[in-house]
Amino acid sequence: MVGAVAPWSVGGWVWRASLAVVVLVVGCGVGDTSLTSASIETTTHRESSDAPAWLHLSLRYSPRHSLGKRRLDVVTTNGGPTEIVVTGIALRAEHFEGYPLEVKTSRIQAGSTVAVKTDFGEVVDCAAPGPLSASVTMELQLEPSGPVQRFDIPVDPEPLDVIRISDCNGRLIAESVDVAFADHWTVDGTSIDIDLVVDRDRSTETITVASVAGMILFGMDPVTPSAPSIAVLGPDEEEVRIPVRLTLARCDVHAVSQAPDGYSFRTWVAVGESEPILTTVLPHDRLQIQLESFVLECLEAELSAD
Numbered sequence: 001m002v003g004a005v006a007p008w009s010v011g012g013w014v015w016r017a018s019l020a021v022v023v024l025v026v027g028c029g030v031g032d033t034s035l036t037s038a039s040i041e042t043t044t045h046r047e048s049s050d051a052p053a054w055l056h057l058s059l060r061y062s063p064r065h066s067l068g069k070r071r072l073d074v075v076t077t078n079g080g081p082t083e084i085v086v087t088g089i090a091l092r093a094e095h096f097e098g099y100p101l102e103v104k105t106s107r108i109q110a111g112s113t114v115a116v117k118t119d120f121g122e123v124v125d126c127a128a129p130g131p132l133s134a135s136v137t138m139e140l141q142l143e144p145s146g147p148v149q150r151f152d153i154p155v156d157p158e159p160l161d162v163i164r165i166s167d168c169n170g171r172l173i174a175e176s177v178d179v180a181f182a183d184h185w186t187v188d189g190t191s192i193d194i195d196l197v198v199d200r201d202r203s204t205e206t207i208t209v210a211s212v213a214g215m216i217l218f219g220m221d222p223v224t225p226s227a228p229s230i231a232v233l234g235p236d237e238e239e240v241r242i243p244v245r246l247t248l249a250r251c252d253v254h255a256v257s258q259a260p261d262g263y264s265f266r267t268w269v270a271v272g273e274s275e276p277i278l279t280t281v282l283p284h285d286r287l288q289i290q291l292e293s294f295v296l297e298c299l300e301a302e303l304s305a306d
Contacts, residue, residue: 051151054079057136059159060115070122072159073115074136078108087148088139089118093157094132095164097121101137120160126168134160169277176203176271177233179281182241190248190294193223195241196267196281198233205272207233212244216255217262217295219247246291251298263291 056079061072072091078084086106090099099119108114118136134157139150178199185194198209209231214220222230223243233240246265256262263283268276283291 051138051153052080052142055084055140055151055153057138057153057155059155061159061163070120071117072120073117074138075113075115076106076108076138077113078110080110080142082110082143084108085141086114086116086138087141088137088150089116090137091118091120091134092137092152093120093134093160094128095120095123095134095157095160097124101139120163123164123167123171126164126171130161132157132161132164169274172271172274173269173277173279174201176201176205177207177269179209179267179269179279181281181283181287183284183286185287185290187290190298192246192287192290194244194246194287196244198231198240198242198269200233200238203271204235206235208270208276209233209240209242210268210270210276212242212268213266214246214249215262215264215266216258217248217250218265218291219249220265221245221247248294248298251295251302253299253302256295256299262295263288 056077058075059072060075074089074091076086084107086104086108088101089104090101092098099121102118104116106114106116133154135152135154137150137152139148141148178201180197180199182195182197185192196209196212198207200207208229210229212220212222212230221244223245231240231242250256265281265283267279267281269279270276
């Protein structure tokens with residue numbers, strides 16, 4: 001069986017689209033230096049516990065726009081009277097492995113906002129109890145020819161919590177189950193009847209497939225609908241097959257050109273008592289070719305009709 005599962009997100013709730021989280025944090029009157037020990041000490045920078053009241057930070061992260069990199073934006077607004085220069089930045093979070101301070105030369109004019117990018121590492125511990133804290137370590141030159149000062153500015157950890165939940169759910173699925181399309185199918189017009197194969201990996205818990213769905217170009221529905229779940233893999237079972245139907249839903253030029261995930265399919269899988277976790281199932285090469293042929297034939301018919 002050939003296939004791939006790409007976990008996206010969950011934990012109590014399901015994120016069905018690319019994750020984009022923005023949270024505004026005002027860096028004023030900050031006196032919490034609990035994460036300062038994680039900073040890189042130098043003899044050429046002045047430590048300061050209080051960031052200027054006019055300095056505002058927000059965190060912004062989108063997996064789609066990050067192109068697979070673990071990078072987020074620290075959106076920095078200079079509400080002060082003069083230009084400032086960000087000379088170094090790092091995220092300090094209990095959620096993820098830390099990185100050394102990144103050297104920057106980001107100039108921010110008075111009254112302007114600049115997104116300063118920084119990396120974040122892998123999840124430290126999925127079992128760690130919350131709440132988890134986070135801060136941004138930032139080195140700033142606040143005045144022309146002035147000293148470079150370092151600030152540790154606490155930030156709201158909520159967007160990092162969401163990323164951590166997604167990462168940990170992805171690990172849970174990857175360690176527990178493999179979901180892929182079978183090697184054989186039947187064709188009826190622009191529909192395919194095929195089995196979605198759920199194989200147990202290392203988990204010994206009950207695995208429940210709660211629902212399935214297509215994306216933009218193709219729908220995916222169980223051949224025999226059932227409630228409240230489509231299939232259950234008991235603790236003593238190694239595999240379950242779910243007959244599903246893949247049906248061409250759209251083939252207009254706009255949909256095809258705007259659908260990078262058009263050949264992806266979604267499943268919601270629960271492991272033990274977990275909430276259903278959204279995963280993306282990719283067609284193997286032979287199935288991909290069959291699906292593409294449906295789209296091309298439909299496009300040709302659309303264009304010839306015009």
